[in-house]
Amino acid sequence: MFNKKRALAGVAIATGAALALAGCAGGGDSPDTAPTFDPNEEVTLDLAFWGNDVRAELYNEAIDAFNEEYPNITVNATFLGFPEFWEKRQTEAAGGNLPDVMQFDYSYLRQYSENGLLLDLDPYLGNLIETDPLPQNILDIGVVGDVTYGIATSTNAWGLFTNPVLLETAGVDEFEGGSWDDYTDWMADVTDGAAGAFWGGADYSGRIQNFELQLRSEDSYLFSEDGEPGFDEERLTEFWESGAPIRDGIGIPQQRVEEVLPKGGFDSALTASELTWDNFGAGYLAGLGEGYTELGLVAPPVTKEGAKDLYLKPSMLHTISANTEHPEAAATLVNFLVNSPQSGEIFGTNRGLPASETALDAADLDPLAQQVKDYEASIADRLGDAPPVPIVGYGTLEEKFRQLGVELNFGTITVEDAVSQFFSEMDVVLNQ
Known part of the structure; x- marks a missing residue:
């Protein structure tokens, strides 16, 4: 099910102000063994992203494709404009009820992770979240303090x-x-x-x-x-x-x-x-x-x-709330939105040039997107590690x-x- 919640007009844009985030405990403890997901368990996840009607329709298609493989996972998605999205997250963070899965901006990753609001994704890497399609320099983008908190959906330089x-x-x-x-x-x-x-x-x-x-x-x-x-x-x-x-x-x-x-x-x-x-x-x-x-x-x-x-910078990432009650299902959704051929085919370059080689191979690139892909290949010798x-x-x-x-x-x-x-x-x- 895909629920759209539109942003109210006239919401003031908050610029330069640091979010007052309340650290939240619970839900995010890393399992001792490789996590698995029970395909028979009925699960509901909340997904939040910023964008417009065009992106919302793309997420709608992606969720439909996801449900063909995982009919037991219901995804309730909401979207807002960029400033309103972060105002909403600030309120939710203070109350300890962030959405299970969030489209995320690089500039907020340290603040939310250091306040204990995001799930440690390392236990899910290589199993529920595929890593083969993601080069190491891409995976490193989502690391704060030696812990992976976000997976880049796309990159730019x-x-x-x-x-x-x-x-x-x-x-x-x-x-x-x-x-x-x-x-x-x-x-x-x-x-x-x-x-x-x-x-x-x-x-x-x-x-x-x-x-x-x-x-x-x-x-x-x-x-x-x-x-x-x-x-x-x-x-x-x-x-x-x-x-x-x-x-x-x-x-x-x-x-x-x-x-x-x-x-x-x-x-x-x-x-x-x-x-x-x-x-x-x-x-x-x-x-x-x-x-x-x-x-x-x-x-x-x-x-x-x-x-x-x-260096390559993420256009955006996907993260999971530390308080999610369904971390395995949430990781499965993140993997699909980042790595699946369906996500590449559906989103194309709407979120930027896909970071996952699997998704990128499936994307239909217009001439400008192909130009960006060729450009990033041309600067390979100048690409270093991303900054902290x-x-x-x-x-x-x-x-x-x-x-x-x-x-x-x-x-x-x-x-x-x-x-x-x-x-x-x-x-x-x-x-x-």
Whole structure:
């Protein structure tokens, strides 16, 4: 049975605030022997996910397919928009009644797991949850403190999208790779060729992910497993100062960005390139509209040749509540939603490029999805281990970094002041 509960309009989006979660005991103790599931036991599971009507219909199909194999498991599913989904989970967490199975966001995995709200999945790996279709680096994504709490449904990687139509207009070839300075020079060529109609790109120093990319090239990191920063004020100053030439006429002015919100410069055809996660392509094409049928997708600039600076990140994961009364049935459902050929065929790339090789082989990839798959294969030599699961409060710091980038672009703050403000915010978040 599939029950849809629609989100109420006008619910405020909660940004940057850490959830006040109450730790919950019970239900999640790891069995001493490999768990098995009785196919004759009548079980009801609650499944929660975020999305829209399109995704809801896909889950409906997946649950129907699941019930063909497991008719004894009734799945009651509910969905909400992303912010409302997490508001609902916060309320449930406080009351100790999270759904049995949840679609989960990477940024909340540490917070919920460290509060004892998620089931240890390690006892189910290799039996009820198949691991052969999932590469080890994918399995490691869901690990917090040496315990597996989530299984990635899909992955994405950091990439550089380009707009072939604008590049042809500007008379500039595709970015062929190189250093960050090479990328800045390439953007300048596009901006010059566009003659004021559009720009080569935006100030890359406004995104914390580009800073992380450079730090990883230097064998460092944003934050360690223990929440220690892998950079000092001098290094952040250097990074933000590297964006000065872009802010001085090469990149799109911040005022133009503000004028096209909630769209961005890239999907408004005002910039010819964008550094972001590779699963954003479909949204960009939809935003660009008629006349735009393809995008370029190439590797980001290189800080140090041979560095393992890129990594695969989960688009989303599936987790199980620590308080579930039916952990074996819940693990069986998670395995089906992640690994089964039916899930790959039904969801395609709706949740991102399938992480499971079994699901990926069954998915019907459109040209853009095939392009993303080929891109991730092309950067295999740059893929390193994923960083630790984001620290509690990472979203707050990511947003502060973005806001300071906006102020730098407007010219309303100096790099020195921006660095001071970020370190003050970081001190509060890391020591709360």
